[in-house]
Amino acid sequence: MDFFEWLNDQLLRMEWLSQGVKAVLEALGLDLSSRLGGSLHFFIYDVIKIFILLSVLIFIISWIQSYFPPERTRRILGGLQGFRANLAAALLGTITPFCSCSSIPLFIGFTGSGLPLSITFSFLISSPLVDLASLILLAGIFNWSIAIAYVLLGLVLAVLGGALIGALRMEQQIEAFVTRHPVLDLPPEQLQLRDRLRYAAEQVQEIVQRVWMYVLLGVGIGALIHNWIPESVINALIGSDKLWSVPLATLIGIPMYADIFGTLPIAEALVHKGVGLGTVLAFMMAVTALSLPSLIMLRKVVKPPLLAAFFSIITLGIMLIGYLFNAFAYLFL
Amino acid sequence: MLIKVLGSGCKKCITLTENTHTALSQLQREAEVVKVTDFAEIAAYGVMSTPALVIDERVVSMGKVLSADEVAALIQAA
Incomplete structure (x- = not known):
C-alpha cells in the first residue's frame, strides 16, 4: 500500500479506531450488520474521531x-489594493477565530x-466558510481532491462575493x-511561545465546550440517516437526479447554526445514501456561511439593502458551487 | 472605580466578568462592574476583539479572557 494512503487511512479516517470500536461491539455480542449495531458503530466511531480531530486541529x-x-x-489588508486585497482577505479569513x-x-x-467594503466582506465570507479544519476534516471523511476543491471554491466565493458587494457601492x-469612531491601536503584545501554546490550549477547551452538543447532534442525525431512513425516501427528496436538490439543501442549511464539525457526519451519511456531492457540499456551506444568528448580528451594523445583497450573493454562489460539484462529481468520487 | 467588560454576551465575556469580580474580592476593593453588550457602545471604544476590559474609561485589555490574577494586576496598576 502507498505510504500516503496508509497515512490518510490511519491518521485522518482512523481505520484503527473503526476496527477497534467494531471489535469492542462484537465482543459485546452485537451484530454490526444489524441496524442497531451499525448505528452504534457509526455513532461511537464518529464521535471519537471528530473529537480527536477537532482538538488537534483547533490547537494547530x-x-x-x-x-x-x-x-x-x-x-496587512490596509496596505493592499484591488484583487490582491480581496484574495489576502479571503486567505486571512481562513485563520480567524471560530x-x-x-x-x-x-x-x-x-x-x-x-x-x-469589498475587502471586509471577502474576509467575512471566508471566515466561517473555509479554514484549515474544514480542509483536513473533508479530506478525512471524503478525500483530498474534494477537500481541496471545497476550499478553493470557498475562497473563490469569498473573493468574488466581496468584489461584487464592493461593486454595488453600498x-x-x-x-x-x-x-463614526476612530479605532484604537494598542501596541501589539509580545507573545512568547508559552503564551501561544496556552492560548491554543484555551481555545481548544473553549471550542469543545461550545460545540460538543452540536457534534453529538450531528453524529446522531448522521447515524439516523445512515441506518434508519430508507434510501428511497432520501433520494425522492434530494436525490442526485433531482434538479431542485441543490437549492433545497441550501435553503434548509441557511437558518441552521452549527459549524463544520457538526455538519460533517450528516454530510458523510448523505453521500453514502447516494445524494449528489454538490448537494451535500452546498448544504454544508449554507450551514456554515449563513445562519439566522449571524444574520441578526450583521443586521446591527448594516442596513437591510446591504444585508439582502450579502445574503443573495452568498446563497446564489453556494447554489452555483453545488451545481458545479454535482456536474463534475465523477471527477472526485 | 468603574470597570466595564465589553463583549456581545458570549461565554468569554461572562468568564471575564466573573474573574473581575473574583479579582475585586481578592483585593478587597469595591468597584462598579458593568457589562457592555451594545455594539455601538463597544465600537465607541475602538475595540476590535472582545472581550475587552475598560477601567475608568481606559481600555486596558482586549481579545483576552484574563485570569482573576491578571485582572487584579491591572486594577492595581490603574
Whole structure:
C-alpha cells in the first residue's frame, strides 16, 4: 500500500479506531450488520474521531492564529489594493477565530479604519466558510481532491462575493455608528511561545465546550440517516437526479447554526445514501456561511439593502458551487 | 472605580466578568462592574476583539479572557 494512503487511512479516517470500536461491539455480542449495531458503530466511531480531530486541529489553528490578531490583519489588508486585497482577505479569513460573535467587532474595526467594503466582506465570507479544519476534516471523511476543491471554491466565493458587494457601492448602507469612531491601536503584545501554546490550549477547551452538543447532534442525525431512513425516501427528496436538490439543501442549511464539525457526519451519511456531492457540499456551506444568528448580528451594523445583497450573493454562489460539484462529481468520487 | 467588560454576551465575556469580580474580592476593593453588550457602545471604544476590559474609561485589555490574577494586576496598576 502507498505510504500516503496508509497515512490518510490511519491518521485522518482512523481505520484503527473503526476496527477497534467494531471489535469492542462484537465482543459485546452485537451484530454490526444489524441496524442497531451499525448505528452504534457509526455513532461511537464518529464521535471519537471528530473529537480527536477537532482538538488537534483547533490547537494547530489557534497557534497559527496567535500570530495574526485582528489588528495585524487590518494593517496587512490596509496596505493592499484591488484583487490582491480581496484574495489576502479571503486567505486571512481562513485563520480567524471560530466564534461568530467576534465577527461584528471585526466588521466595525475594519470598516471604521477605512478598509473598503469589498475587502471586509471577502474576509467575512471566508471566515466561517473555509479554514484549515474544514480542509483536513473533508479530506478525512471524503478525500483530498474534494477537500481541496471545497476550499478553493470557498475562497473563490469569498473573493468574488466581496468584489461584487464592493461593486454595488453600498457604503451608505452601513449603520452610521460604525464609521463614526476612530479605532484604537494598542501596541501589539509580545507573545512568547508559552503564551501561544496556552492560548491554543484555551481555545481548544473553549471550542469543545461550545460545540460538543452540536457534534453529538450531528453524529446522531448522521447515524439516523445512515441506518434508519430508507434510501428511497432520501433520494425522492434530494436525490442526485433531482434538479431542485441543490437549492433545497441550501435553503434548509441557511437558518441552521452549527459549524463544520457538526455538519460533517450528516454530510458523510448523505453521500453514502447516494445524494449528489454538490448537494451535500452546498448544504454544508449554507450551514456554515449563513445562519439566522449571524444574520441578526450583521443586521446591527448594516442596513437591510446591504444585508439582502450579502445574503443573495452568498446563497446564489453556494447554489452555483453545488451545481458545479454535482456536474463534475465523477471527477472526485 | 468603574470597570466595564465589553463583549456581545458570549461565554468569554461572562468568564471575564466573573474573574473581575473574583479579582475585586481578592483585593478587597469595591468597584462598579458593568457589562457592555451594545455594539455601538463597544465600537465607541475602538475595540476590535472582545472581550475587552475598560477601567475608568481606559481600555486596558482586549481579545483576552484574563485570569482573576491578571485582572487584579491591572486594577492595581490603574
